[in-house]
Amino acid sequence: MEYDAIVLGAGHNGLAAAVHLASKGWSVAVVEARDIAGGAVKTAEVTLPGFRHDLYAMNLSMFAGSPFFARHKDDLVAAGLELVPVANCFANLFRDGTWLGVNTDLDRTAQAISALSPDDAAAWRALVARFGVDAPHIFGLLGSPMPSVAAAKTVWKAWWQLGSGWLADTARLILSTPRAFLSARFKHPHVQTMMAAWGMHLDFPPDTAGGALFPYLESMANQSFGMAIGRGGADTIIRAMVAVLKAKGGELITGTSVTGLEMVGKRAKGVRLADGRLLTARRAVVSNIHPTRLFGSIVGPRQVPQRFSEGMARFRPGPGTMMIHLATDALPEWAAGAELKSFAYVHVAPDMAMMTAAFAEAAAGLLPREPVLVVGQPTAIDPSRAPDGKHVIWIQVRVVPAEIRGDAAGHIGETDWDSVKEVYADRVLDSLETYAPGLKGSVIARRVLSPLDLERDNPNLIGGDNLAGSHHLDQNFLFRPLAGYSRYKTPIPGLYVCGASTWPGAGTGAGSGFMLAKMPAGV
Ligand SMILES: Cc1cc2nc3c(=O)[nH]c(=O)nc-3n(C[C@H](O)[C@H](O)[C@H](O)COP(=O)(O)OP(=O)(O)OC[C@H]3O[C@@H](n4cnc5c(N)ncnc54)[C@H](O)[C@@H]3O)c2cc1C
Numbered sequence: 001m002e003y004d005a006i007v008l009g010a011g012h013n014g015l016a017a018a019v020h021l022a023s024k025g026w027s028v029a030v031v032e033a034r035d036i037a038g039g040a041v042k043t044a045e046v047t048l049p050g051f052r053h054d055l056y057a058m059n060l061s062m063f064a065g066s067p068f069f070a071r072h073k074d075d076l077v078a079a080g081l082e083l084v085p086v087a088n089c090f091a092n093l094f095r096d097g098t099w100l101g102v103n104t105d106l107d108r109t110a111q112a113i114s115a116l117s118p119d120d121a122a123a124w125r126a127l128v129a130r131f132g133v134d135a136p137h138i139f140g141l142l143g144s145p146m147p148s149v150a151a152a153k154t155v156w157k158a159w160w161q162l163g164s165g166w167l168a169d170t171a172r173l174i175l176s177t178p179r180a181f182l183s184a185r186f187k188h189p190h191v192q193t194m195m196a197a198w199g200m201h202l203d204f205p206p207d208t209a210g211g212a213l214f215p216y217l218e219s220m221a222n223q224s225f226g227m228a229i230g231r232g233g234a235d236t237i238i239r240a241m242v243a244v245l246k247a248k249g250g251e252l253i254t255g256t257s258v259t260g261l262e263m264v265g266k267r268a269k270g271v272r273l274a275d276g277r278l279l280t281a282r283r284a285v286v287s288n289i290h291p292t293r294l295f296g297s298i299v300g301p302r303q304v305p306q307r308f309s310e311g312m313a314r315f316r317p318g319p320g321t322m323m324i325h326l327a328t329d330a331l332p333e334w335a336a337g338a339e340l341k342s343f344a345y346v347h348v349a350p351d352m353a354m355m356t357a358a359f360a361e362a363a364a365g366l367l368p369r370e371p372v373l374v375v376g377q378p379t380a381i382d383p384s385r386a387p388d389g390k391h392v393i394w395i396q397v398r399v400v401p402a403e404i405r406g407d408a409a410g411h412i413g414e415t416d417w418d419s420v421k422e423v424y425a426d427r428v429l430d431s432l433e434t435y436a437p438g439l440k441g442s443v444i445a446r447r448v449l450s451p452l453d454l455e456r457d458n459p460n461l462i463g464g465d466n467l468a469g470s471h472h473l474d475q476n477f478l479f480r481p482l483a484g485y486s487r488y489k490t491p492i493p494g495l496y497v498c499g500a501s502t503w504p505g506a507g508t509g510a511g512s513g514f515m516l517a518k519m520p521a522g523v
Pocket residue numbers: 008009010011012013014031032033034037038039040041055056057058059060061062256257258259288289290293321323396454457458459460461465466467498499500501505506507508509
C-alpha cells in the first residue's frame with residue numbers, strides 16, 4: 001500500500017500529526033503495535049466491569065489548552081470529544097494533618113494561604129498577576145518549534161513589550177530549582193511544598209536546576225484556568241482523533257509493530273511491519289516511536305551518522321512510575337478535611353525533604369521508603385466512570401526505579417517487579433491509610449501496574465519512564481532529543497520524529513505531532 005505519509009505509533013502525538021496531515025489532504029496511515037490506539041492515554045475496565053480507569057494520563061489540561069485542540073476543536077467535538085472542567089484542581093497533604101489546595105476562585109485560594117501567611121497570600125496574588133503577563137509569551141514559546149523564526153519572534157515581542165528585565169527574569173526562572181524559585185517568593189513551607197510537588201510529575205525534585213518552570217506553570221494555570229479531565233475517561237481525545245482521522249480518509253492499522261525502515265537511496269520510503277506487510281510513503285515517514293527504540297532496533301546504526309546514533313543511545317530515561325487503580329465503595333475519607341474529596345488531584349508529598357529522598361532513592365535503584373503519591377479522584381468530577389455510588393481512584397507513585405536494587409525501608413527482598421508490585425502497592429496503601437483511614441476497607445478491587453507493565457503495554461515507556469526521557473536541562477529545549485535535531489527532522493531525509501521524547505516534551509498537549517505536521521518545508 002502507498003500513502004503520502006505513514007505515522008508510526010498511535011499515541012496522541014502521532015494521531016495529532018495524522019489528523020492534521022489528513023486535513024491538508026494527505027493520504028495517511030497510522031500503524032500501532034497494540035490492539036488499541038492511545039499509547040499513554042488509555043481508559044479501560046481493568047478492575048471490574050463498569051469501572052473505567054485512566055490507565056495512565058488523567059489530567060487533560062494540556063490538551064484542553066493546546067493549539068492542536070484549538071485548530072481541530074469543531075471536528076473533535078463533533079466526533080464526541082468531551083472535557084469536564086475542574087474547579088477544585090489540586091491539593092497537598094502535610095504531616096501536621098492539614099492541607100492546602102488550589103481552587104479556580106482566587107479569593108478562596110488566597111484566603112486559605114492567608115491563614116498560613118498573609119504575606120504569602122499577597123505573593124500568590126502577585127504571581128497570578130505575573131502569570132497573566134508571562135502566559136502568552138511562555139506558551140507561545142512552548143507552542144513553537146525549537147529553534148524557529150516563530151520562537152525568535154515570540155522572544156522579540158516579549159522583549160519589545162516587557163523589556164530585557166523580563167527576559168532575564170524568565171531565563172532565570174527556566175534555570176532555577178523549584179526550591180530556589182519558591183523560597184524566594186513564599187515564606188510558609190506548606191505553600192512552597194504544595195507547588196514543588198508538581199516538579200515530581202516530571203523528574204524535578206526540589207533541588208534540580210530547570211525544575212521551577214513546571215510547578216510555576218501548573219500552579220498558576222490551575223489557578224487561572226482550572227483543570228480538565230475527559231468525560232467517561234481520558235481516551236475521549238483518542239476516540240475522537242481516530243474518528244476524525246478516519247472521516248478525513250486516514251487509516252489506522254493496529255496490532256502490528258513497525259520492525260524496519262525501507263529506504264530508496266538515502267531517503268526513507270516506507271516501513272516493514274511485523275505481520276510481513278510493506279507500506280510505502282510518498283512524502284514522509286513520521287515516527288511517534290521513542291527514538292531510542294527507533295534508532296536502536298528499527299533503523300540500523302549505520303544508516304545515520306555516528307554522532308546521531310550515539311546521541312540516541314545515550315538519550316536518558318527519567319525515573320520509573322507505577323500505577324495503582326482502585327475500584328472503591330467510596331471516595332477517601334481524608335482526615336485533613338472532607339473538602340479534599342472534591343479535588344481532582346490530592347498530592348501526598350508532605351514536605352520537600354521526602355520528595356528529595358524519594359527521588360534519590362529511586363535514582364539509586366531503591367524502592368522509596370515513603371513514596372510520593374498523586375491521588376486522582378476522577379469520579380468526584382465525572383461520576384459516569386463508575387456504577388452509581390462507586391468510585392475509581394487513580395494513584396500514581398512518583399518515583400520508582402526501573403530496575404530494583406533494594407528497598408530503602410529494608411523490608412522487600414525481591415528485585416523483580418512482577419514479584420514486588422503487589423507488596424509495594426500494599427506499602428502505598430498503608431501510607432495512604434494514615435491520611436485517609438478506612439480507604440483500604442473501601443477497596444472492592446485493585447489493579448497494580450509496575451514500570452515493567454507500563455513498558456509491556458507501551459514500548460515507549462522504557463523502564464516505566466512516563467516522560468519518554470528525562471526533562472533535565474541537558475535533554476530539554478534545543479537538546480531534545482539531541483542538539484541539532486530538535487525540529488523533528490532526522491539525518492534520514494523523509495524520516496521525522498515526534499512524541500514526548502521531542503520538544504516540547506511529555507504531557508497531553510499534542511505539541512510535537514501538531515508542530516511537525518504544520519511545517520511547510522518538512523512534511
Ligand atoms: C502513568 C502516566 C501518567 C501520566 N499522566 C499524565 C497526565 O495526567 N497528564 C498529562 O498531560 N500527561 C500525563 N502523562 C504523560 C503523557 O501521557 C505522555 O507524555 C503522552 O501521552 C505521550 O504521548 P506520545 O504520543 O508522545 O506517545 P505515546 O502515548 O507513548 O504513544 C506511542 C505509541 O507508539 C506505539 N509504538 C511504539 N513502538 C511501536 C512500534 N515499533 N510499532 C508500532 N507502534 C509502536 C506505542 O504502542 C504507543 O501507542 C502520563 C504518562 C504516564 C505513563
